[in-house]
Ligand SMILES: Nc1ncnc2c1ncn2[C@@H]1O[C@H](COP(=O)(O)OP(=O)(O)OP(=O)(O)O)[C@@H](O)[C@H]1O
């Protein structure tokens with residue numbers, strides 16, 4: 705049975721800039737399910753990042769409703785700090801790891817903020833990194849001593865630290881070569897198929913449509929669903945239990 709985890713209804717976001725108003729997200733409605741990869745493709749400036757930030761509560765929309773796992777995140781009573789820490793994980797194009805922390809410490813940090821014990825942080829972070837193929841000397845490496853693909857795999861482990869329902873990925877392959885990008889996509893796809901995560905990706909890269917369960921095209925802030933046919937459902941990634 706499909707489990708709808710994300711429901712976006714009639715969401716708009718306009719920025720006021722000197723030149724006038726820019727409606728980055730224009731009355732967008734869609735749903736995304738647990739265990740599926742949902743992809744939004746569209747040109748630069750079409751509103752993809754803004755939509756992701758609104759869903760992740762890094763930006764406040766002007767109107768509309770957003771429900772995640774049955775909770776209205778825009779309700780006055782909603783605890784947005786808890787929501788950001790526990791219900792969503794972000795993966796960015798430029799990784800956004802903390803440069804002064806090691807790979808292991810970057811993954812431990814979100815758990816530390818929630819008050820998880822240091823031993824549990826270390827055990828869980830090591831396990832997540834291992835599943836991403838990051839172990840040995842890399843655990844103690846800082847981001848500038850790791851490749852782009854390694855940085856992104858650490859960032860995915862960090863996004864998983866507090867076991868969120870939803871992973872929001874903004875151009876996760878945008879800064880990677882094709883082969884490394886495919887590995888990252890296979891990992892995200894496996895997180896949907898094997899771990900039941902709801903993966904929402906925004907990208908310019910139309911090849912990602914091949915591994916998507918559902919896809920939308922975004923132009924000028926508006927969303928329309930497109931038909932996808934999967935060619936490689938969740939292959940390639942070594943993700944255990
Ligand atoms: N903080 C902001 N203030 C003003 N305008 C903004 C802001 N953020 C985004 N915009 C505008 O909103 C529109 C959508 O931007 P957004 O970054 O969401 O696009 P995008 O689809 O992610 O583009 P790209 O593919 O280049 O990352 C653009 O016209 C942009 O200039």
Ligand SMILES: [Mg+2]
Pocket residue numbers: 752753754874
């Ligand atoms: Mg963007």
